[in-house]
Amino acid sequence: MHLETRFDTTGWMRRLGKALATPFDPEDYLALFDARYSAREIRARVHRVRRESDRAVTLELAPNRLWKPHKAGQHVLVGVDMGGVRRQRCFSLSSAPTDPRPMITVKQHGTGGVSDHLVNHCREGDLLTLSPASGDFVMPEPAPERILFLTAGSGVTPVHSIVKSLLASNYGGHLIWAHFERSYDQWLLGEGLRGLALDERLDFRLVLTGDTPRPGDLAGRLDEHWLTEQVPDGASRTLFTCGPQGFLDTVIDWHQRCGRAPLFHERFQSTPVSGGDGGTVRFARSGGDIQAQGTQSLLEAAEAAGLRPQHGCRMGICHTCKCRVTRGRVRDLRSGASLELANQEIRICMHGADGDVELDI
Structure with a gap:
C-alpha cells in the first residue's frame, strides 16, 4: 500500500511568519510600508480634497485592493479615528463607477461628528476605512428611456x-x-x-x-x-x-x-412614524438602566446613559448598530410596528422602547 503525504507549504509559511512576528501580525509590519495594507478591511488614502464651499468637500479616495467597484447610487460606510475612537457614518458615493477613484461629497452639520471632521480637518494622505458599497437606489436594467x-x-x-x-x-x-x-x-x-x-x-x-x-x-x-x-x-x-x-x-x-x-x-434621515410608550431600558453587560421616551431610539437611550454602542448611519442603512434584545417590547420608529422580542437582533438606531427592554450591551 502506498501512502502519499501532502505538505501544505503555504499554510506552514503563514504560521511560521506569524510566529516570528509575535506579538505582532505580519500585516502590522506590511502596514509600515503602506498603511492601506490589510487582509481584513478596506482602507483608503485621501488622494485629493476638493472644497465645494466653506462647509463642504469632495474627497477623492485611493482604496486598497479589497475595494470592489460600486454601482451608481450606492453608499458606503466611512470610518475615521477621532480622539482615539473609530467613528463611522454613511455617505453616498458621488462618483461614477467608471471614475478612476471613488469619491464622497460631505457637508458640515455643525454637530462635531464625522461629517464635520472630514470637512474641517481631513487632508490629503489621511487614512480612512470603508465598507463595501451597498444600497438599492440604483438604475434598473435596462435603463428606462x-x-x-x-x-x-x-x-x-x-x-x-x-x-x-x-x-x-x-x-x-x-x-x-x-x-x-x-x-x-x-x-x-x-x-x-x-x-x-x-x-x-x-x-x-x-x-x-x-x-x-x-x-x-x-x-x-x-x-x-x-x-x-x-x-x-x-x-x-x-x-x-x-x-x-x-x-x-x-x-x-x-x-x-x-x-x-x-x-x-x-x-438621508429616518422618518419616525410614531413612538412607543417608552419604558426602562436595561443594559445587561454594562449594568445600569435609563428611562427612555417612546420617540427616542434605543441608540440614543444608550448614549444618554453614557454608553458608546457601535453605530454608523443612524438611519437603518448600514446595520452597524445591530444589537441583541434579551427581552422586551420595541417599536419600529419608521413603520410603527410593535414587536415583542427575546434574544433577537435589531438595529437600535431605528427602534424605540414600547415597554421595558433589556439590551445585550
Whole structure:
C-alpha cells in the first residue's frame, strides 16, 4: 500500500511568519510600508480634497485592493479615528463607477461628528476605512428611456453618480433633473453638474428656494403646481428622488396620486412614524438602566446613559448598530410596528422602547 503525504507549504509559511512576528501580525509590519495594507478591511488614502464651499468637500479616495467597484447610487460606510475612537457614518458615493477613484461629497452639520471632521480637518494622505458599497437606489436594467430626477440638498450626491454613469454610457434616452437648493453657496457638485448639463440627453434645472436665480436658473418650491407646470410629462416618467424628509414626503405623495411609472427613492434621515410608550431600558453587560421616551431610539437611550454602542448611519442603512434584545417590547420608529422580542437582533438606531427592554450591551 502506498501512502502519499501532502505538505501544505503555504499554510506552514503563514504560521511560521506569524510566529516570528509575535506579538505582532505580519500585516502590522506590511502596514509600515503602506498603511492601506490589510487582509481584513478596506482602507483608503485621501488622494485629493476638493472644497465645494466653506462647509463642504469632495474627497477623492485611493482604496486598497479589497475595494470592489460600486454601482451608481450606492453608499458606503466611512470610518475615521477621532480622539482615539473609530467613528463611522454613511455617505453616498458621488462618483461614477467608471471614475478612476471613488469619491464622497460631505457637508458640515455643525454637530462635531464625522461629517464635520472630514470637512474641517481631513487632508490629503489621511487614512480612512470603508465598507463595501451597498444600497438599492440604483438604475434598473435596462435603463428606462424617460427618467425624472428630483433632488434637494445632499440628495444631489447619489443622483450625480447615477446621471454621470448614464451619460458616460451609450444611453439613448432623455433625462430631466430638477435640483432644489436654498442658495448658490450651499450647492454641492455645482461645477460637475454644469458640465453634465452640456449633454443634450440631460435637461438640468437648478431651482433656488432662498436666493435670486441667475440667468438660466429657476426660483420656487416643489409642490404639485410646480411639477404640473414645469414637468408636464413628469407623471409618466420613471422617478428617482432623494433629499430631506419633507421634500421626499411631497414627492412621494404626488407620485402616489399622479404617478404612472416606477418610483425609486432614498432617504438621508429616518422618518419616525410614531413612538412607543417608552419604558426602562436595561443594559445587561454594562449594568445600569435609563428611562427612555417612546420617540427616542434605543441608540440614543444608550448614549444618554453614557454608553458608546457601535453605530454608523443612524438611519437603518448600514446595520452597524445591530444589537441583541434579551427581552422586551420595541417599536419600529419608521413603520410603527410593535414587536415583542427575546434574544433577537435589531438595529437600535431605528427602534424605540414600547415597554421595558433589556439590551445585550
